[in-house]
Amino acid sequence: MCGIVGYVGEKRAQDFLVSGLKRLEYRGYDSAGIVTVSEKNEATLIRAKGKISDLERKLIDNRRDDKIGIGHTRWATHGEPSEANAHPHQAGSLYMVHNGIIENCKELKKTLKGHQFKSDTDSEVLVALIDSFYKDGEYLLVDAVVQALKLVQGTYGIAVVSTKNPDEIVVARSGSPLVIGVGQDETLIASDASALVGHTKRAIYLNDGEVAVIKKNSIEIKTLNAEPVSAKVEEIETNLSAIQKGGYDHFLLKEIMEQPDSLVETLRGRVDVDNGLVHLGGPGLSEKELRGIQHLIIVGCGTAYHAGMLAAYYIEQFTPEITIETVIASEYRYRQAYIPKNSVALIVSQSGETADTLACLREIKKQGVKTIGIVNVIGSTIAREVDGGTYVHAGPEISVASTKAFTSQVIAMVMFGMTIAQAKGVRNTILKPYVDEIAKLPDEIKNVLAGNREKVKEIAGKYKKYDHAIYLGRDTAYPTAMEGALKLKEVSYTDANAYAFGELKHGPLALVDDRFFETAFLPKGMLYEKAISNVQEVLARGGHVIAVTNNAKFDLKVDDTIKIDTQLEIFVPILMNLISQLFAYYVTVAKGYNVDQPRNLAKSVTVE
Ligand code: G6P
Numbered sequence: 211m212c213g214i215v216g217y218v219g220e221k222r223a224q225d226f227l228v229s230g231l232k233r234l235e236y237r238g239y240d241s242a243g244i245v246t247v248s249e250k251n252e253a254t255l256i257r258a259k260g261k262i263s264d265l266e267r268k269l270i271d272n273r274r275d276d277k278i279g280i281g282h283t284r285w286a287t288h289g290e291p292s293e294a295n296a297h298p299h300q301a302g303s304l305y306m307v308h309n310g311i312i313e314n315c316k317e318l319k320k321t322l323k324g325h326q327f328k329s330d331t332d333s334e335v336l337v338a339l340i341d342s343f344y345k346d347g348e349y350l351l352v353d354a355v356v357q358a359l360k361l362v363q364g365t366y367g368i369a370v371v372s373t374k375n376p377d378e379i380v381v382a383r384s385g386s387p388l389v390i391g392v393g394q395d396e397t398l399i400a401s402d403a404s405a406l407v408g409h410t411k412r413a414i415y416l417n418d419g420e421v422a423v424i425k426k427n428s429i430e431i432k433t434l435n436a437e438p439v440s441a442k443v444e445e446i447e448t449n450l451s452a453i454q455k456g457g458y459d460h461f462l463l464k465e466i467m468e469q470p471d472s473l474v475e476t477l478r479g480r481v482d483v484d485n486g487l488v489h490l491g492g493p494g495l496s497e498k499e500l501r502g503i504q505h506l507i508i509v510g511c512g513t514a515y516h517a518g519m520l521a522a523y524y525i526e527q528f529t530p531e532i533t534i535e536t537v538i539a540s541e542y543r544y545r546q547a548y549i550p551k552n553s554v555a556l557i558v559s560q561s562g563e564t565a566d567t568l569a570c571l572r573e574i575k576k577q578g579v580k581t582i583g584i585v586n587v588i589g590s591t592i593a594r595e596v597d598g599g600t601y602v603h604a605g606p607e608i609s610v611a612s613t614k615a616f617t618s619q620v621i622a623m624v625m626f627g628m629t630i631a632q633a634k635g636v637r638n639t640i641l642k643p644y645v646d647e648i649a650k651l652p653d654e655i656k657n658v659l660a661g662n663r664e665k666v667k668e669i670a671g672k673y674k675k676y677d678h679a680i681y682l683g684r685d686t687a688y689p690t691a692m693e694g695a696l697k698l699k700e701v702s703y704t705d706a707n708a709y710a711f712g713e714l715k716h717g718p719l720a721l722v723d724d725r726f727f728e729t730a731f732l733p734k735g736m737l738y739e740k741a742i743s744n745v746q747e748v749l750a751r752g753g754h755v756i757a758v759t760n761n762a763k764f765d766l767k768v769d770d771t772i773k774i775d776t777q778l779e780i781f782v783p784i785l786m787n788l789i790s791q792l793f794a795y796y797v798t799v800a801k802g803y804n805v806d807q808p809r810n811l812a813k814s815v816t817v818e
Pocket of ligand 1 (some may be wrong): 495511512513514559560561562563567610611612804809812813814815
């Protein structure tokens, strides 16, 4: 949510700022801006409403050779998307970019009588506050930043430059990520390491409560209380091809099609098919601790929450004497929920930065409960704050809608559940079928994607005219329905909702008419016949049904049928979810919308 970049070195700063912002555009994309400062202490500020491409057009007549600058791509919180509200914001000789929210900005603004506000943003309040300390010349820039931040309530990742000293950038963070890239005669900053890929492999991840003075050949970090921090330089593992479209028209399709490979990465070194076992190193729980687990809390938002719901259905199938509660982070953080003894919390997040999920992690930790991260982005805040974790290793996800992370999250959590089951002495005969299917899943995913892509595309063309959809499933197919509906609504703006089949008669059946279509997930199994009866009820009321099933003999007269050809029995809902992903993609492309950057959304939601 919002992206920050910065550069100080020997090259033209504008080049990195623009290319870095393009990489971060998925985090926020309603306006953007950059400022560079020349050796003659002159600032060039360029801002534009809209995409980075709009900013680039303005840059054609404003090329500068300045060697220092900062930039920002915005996802509006305070104030509409407009040029005036776009960052960087200015006060006196200072320019600042900000991610996060200043919660006490109203009170702070009242104290800043000397500043003429030009925007509706909370960020301008912060830069004016910093300037109120800086302008008298009593404080160094870094100290003025520290004085201001001590008065701030809220979250921030900031970068500040002054026209008075065009050789340094001051950065600070609390709740919004900031990464410092260590280069050769240059130092770069970004709110996400992906902007640094191709420039440097060496990164320092700033922690909350830290502030840094960045020059081309030096990085000095301290806490807000002036304690020096010795920086740990880590390696950025992502390579350039992982963040490019690689021949696909859109990142969303690329990421859907990547799933056979991304899941292989999730499984690498963790599955022992011969012995029907899984091995996870990351959680760091002893056998005794694993044996003692009686309750699992699974926390996430959006797709991560759905992954948790699906994993819970599986884990309870093979883990005895354990209760599982899957919760939405934005709700759970404010609940007065009792957490039973012997609980472990799984903190699920693709980005590892989602504000509500992070807040839950901190609340849960306060209660002394062990936290295990199921995180994709390496080095992210959640990954660093959990007690232990299992990286899902799905690779970078650029498209705002989460796809490959879901598949990997579900399986990573199932493997964690199996680790508990193994410690609790669950018989190998019970676990073996799960291990066998997990091992086969990447190939099965490949087949389902290849075998259905064209058909789903064709069907999607038919349904693009509908504004309303209902997704239906039961048991493990219910979270699948929820995730399918989310995918469709977030990218194609179709009003899509999911219900458990059994709930149909309790209300949603009243909706069935010509404006709606119903997607029914029908995996073979214990509840198959019951789900079929529910589909009959929809058909009897004139519903337009798309059936997704692995029953080769399915012959109900529905509008469209997608038959999944698979040997799997347990993880069929994961295969069905691929159909939902493709369907959402193709409906959106058919409607002509921006599939990678849906309106109003952002990839990484770092504000509450
Ligand atoms: C945003 C994204 C979703 C994602 C959710 C949780 O809303 O657009 O795709 O599922 O955040 O994100 P996380 O990074 O915590 O998994």
